[in-house]
Amino acid sequence: MMEIAEQYKKVAQPTIRRLPSYLGILHSLRKQGIEVVSGTVIAEKMLCAPIQIRKDLAVTGIIGRPRIGFDVNDTIEAIETFLGWNNSNDAFLIGAGSLGTALLGYGGFFNHNLNIIAAFDSDKVKIGKVIHGKKVLGIEKLSNLASRMHVHMAILTVPSSVAQTITDMLISCNVQGIWNFTAVKLVVPDTVVVQNEDLSSGLAVLCTRLRQNGKAKKGENVK
Amino acid sequence: MMEIAEQYKKVAQPTIRRLPSYLGILHSLRKQGIEVVSGTVIAEKMLCAPIQIRKDLAVTGIIGRPRIGFDVNDTIEAIETFLGWNNSNDAFLIGAGSLGTALLGYGGFFNHNLNIIAAFDSDKVKIGKVIHGKKVLGIEKLSNLASRMHVHMAILTVPSSVAQTITDMLISCNVQGIWNFTAVKLVVPDTVVVQNEDLSSGLAVLCTRLRQNGKAKKGENVK
DNA sequence: TAGATTGTTAATCGATTAACAATC
DNA sequence: TAGATTGTTAATCGATTAACAATC
Numbered sequence: 001m002m003e004i005a006e007q008y009k010k011v012a013q014p015t016i017r018r019l020p021s022y023l024g025i026l027h028s029l030r031k032q033g034i035e036v037v038s039g040t041v042i043a044e045k046m047l048c049a050p051i052q053i054r055k056d057l058a059v060t061g062i063i064g065r066p067r068i069g070f071d072v073n074d075t076i077e078a079i080e081t082f083l084g085w086n087n088s089n090d091a092f093l094i095g096a097g098s099l100g101t102a103l104l105g106y107g108g109f110f111n112h113n114l115n116i117i118a119a120f121d122s123d124k125v126k127i128g129k130v131i132h133g134k135k136v137l138g139i140e141k142l143s144n145l146a147s148r149m150h151v152h153m154a155i156l157t158v159p160s161s162v163a164q165t166i167t168d169m170l171i172s173c174n175v176q177g178i179w180n181f182t183a184v185k186l187v188v189p190d191t192v193v194v195q196n197e198d199l200s201s202g203l204a205v206l207c208t209r210l211r212q213n214g215k216a217k218k219g220e221n222v223k
Numbered sequence: 224m225m226e227i228a229e230q231y232k233k234v235a236q237p238t239i240r241r242l243p244s245y246l247g248i249l250h251s252l253r254k255q256g257i258e259v260v261s262g263t264v265i266a267e268k269m270l271c272a273p274i275q276i277r278k279d280l281a282v283t284g285i286i287g288r289p290r291i292g293f294d295v296n297d298t299i300e301a302i303e304t305f306l307g308w309n310n311s312n313d314a315f316l317i318g319a320g321s322l323g324t325a326l327l328g329y330g331g332f333f334n335h336n337l338n339i340i341a342a343f344d345s346d347k348v349k350i351g352k353v354i355h356g357k358k359v360l361g362i363e364k365l366s367n368l369a370s371r372m373h374v375h376m377a378i379l380t381v382p383s384s385v386a387q388t389i390t391d392m393l394i395s396c397n398v399q400g401i402w403n404f405t406a407v408k409l410v411v412p413d414t415v416v417v418q419n420e421d422l423s424s425g426l427a428v429l430c431t432r433l434r435q436n437g438k439a440k441k442g443e444n445v446k
Numbered sequence: 447t448a449g450a451t452t453g454t455t456a457a458t459c460g461a462t463t464a465a466c467a468a469t470c
Numbered sequence: 471t472a473g474a475t476t477g478t479t480a481a482t483c484g485a486t487t488a489a490c491a492a493t494c
Contacts, residue, residue, distance in 0.1 A: 012484075038450080040451075052487085054451090054452070055487090067449080067452075068494070083427050083430050084431070084433070102321040102324065113430075132321070176436065177436075179425065179429050183244070185269060193433050199329070200243035204242055205236060205239050235461060236461095273475085274464075275463085286476090287476055289470055289475050291474095
């Protein structure tokens with residue numbers, strides 16, 4: 001197969017998931033006026049080994065200086081560029097229920113990386129309201145607004161029963177990425193990216209580890 | 224080292240994270256009156272390969288029948304027992320902000336696996352209110368109530384600034400597991416289990432894949 | 447300079463996938 | 471019976487960790 005342009009070596013997903021934590025640490029260092037930091041120091045704050053920091057940061061293209069460490073500003077810049085977080089990403093939120101409302105209120109948390117333009121819902125009681133500064137629009141307005149504003153990201157916080165139907169709407173509106181908070185496995189063409197955020201999987205891990213910890217303490221041997 | 228009792232072979236975390244999805248599928252099959260299901264059919268619904276279903280389900284101890292498949296009821300039972308989800312887990316929720324409120328409203332979603340006894344907050348405006356049927360108590364009541372009710376699980380949805388302080392309180396209250404929705408790396412003794420649920424990591428993955436997808440479509444070669 | 451820290455290459459570890467005999 | 475599906479053992483794939491020369 002012909003290779004048209006530069007090859008992107010696939011970056012490990014666990015690495016990508018850790019980058020926002022590095023960003024948080026680096027921002028806090030910068031606030032303290034610290035300009036350079038070693039992987040060793042970051043590792044202490046992350047509660048992990050320094051080699052992981054070096055390997056992870058390497059994917060962003062940042063180059064550290066032996067004996068010195070990494071330039072805080074440059075590293076923030078490199079991570080944000082890698083994630084596409086230096087210019088904020090516009091998104092629609094679909095489903096203004098309790099979880100949707102919570103995410104609308106998260107504004108500050110995501111440090112300008114995510115800009116929710118508007119929320120949509122089919123519930124007449126919610127339509128027209130303003131939640132955390134974002135207007136709730138009728139779902140029938142989605143198509144028009146999406147094409148006018150070229151929004152290509154959507155946060156899906158609707159009931160499971162309508163998740164696929166809404167997804168089909170989003171696809172026809174040319175949405176490229178869906179952050180899926182429903183438990184439904186969405187069917188999409190491979191031009192569309194779906195990121196599943198299923199809270200019950202985290203709960204499953206917690207409960208399992210709790211049970212194992214309990215047994216370990218009773219004197220059994222957890223291997 | 225002496226082995227005191229049965230050895231628990233460590234179960235892969237990705238497997239544990241998938242178990243709740245299987246549970247959802249099986250519950251829906253049972254509702255339709257279906258009593259037996261093959262790994263092949265589950266795989267179609269999970270959008271994955273059948274071998275993954277067989278491997279994953281094996282950790283719960285369920286045994287299928289060649290040519291037939293798995294008994295739906297028995298498999299539900301096996302998964303729930305493995306996760307400790309057959310008797311509901313009592314938990315406190317600390318921090319009744321927007322995300323905390325959302326989780327209080329999730330009751331139905333977690334199918335009786337998680338029973339939030341009460342919420343706690345330090346904001347006098349919130350104290351005394353009832354959110355989604357759960358009473359919001361002053362944080363100073365935590366210690367007393369935790370010891371009386373033997374609650375050993377907490378959901379942490381407080382601002383980052385107080386996350387570690389509240390965690391220290393929880394530890395002194397004998398809480399064994401913390402579901403941590405803050406971006407803070409909590410320091411805890413190894414008798415306590417922390418499950419981090421950092422939403423920004425999911426957003427990072429979505430944004431990265433979106434960028435790569437965009438480049439791929441422009442005719443570049445993503446490897 | 448001496449020594450801490452970097453980037454790279456190799457080794458280990460763990461999870462997924464493949465292959466296949468057993469079986470209902 | 472024939473063939474679909476299981477559980478198990480082996481092979482592959484991918485991520486983490488270790489080792490170490492280069493270096494400021």
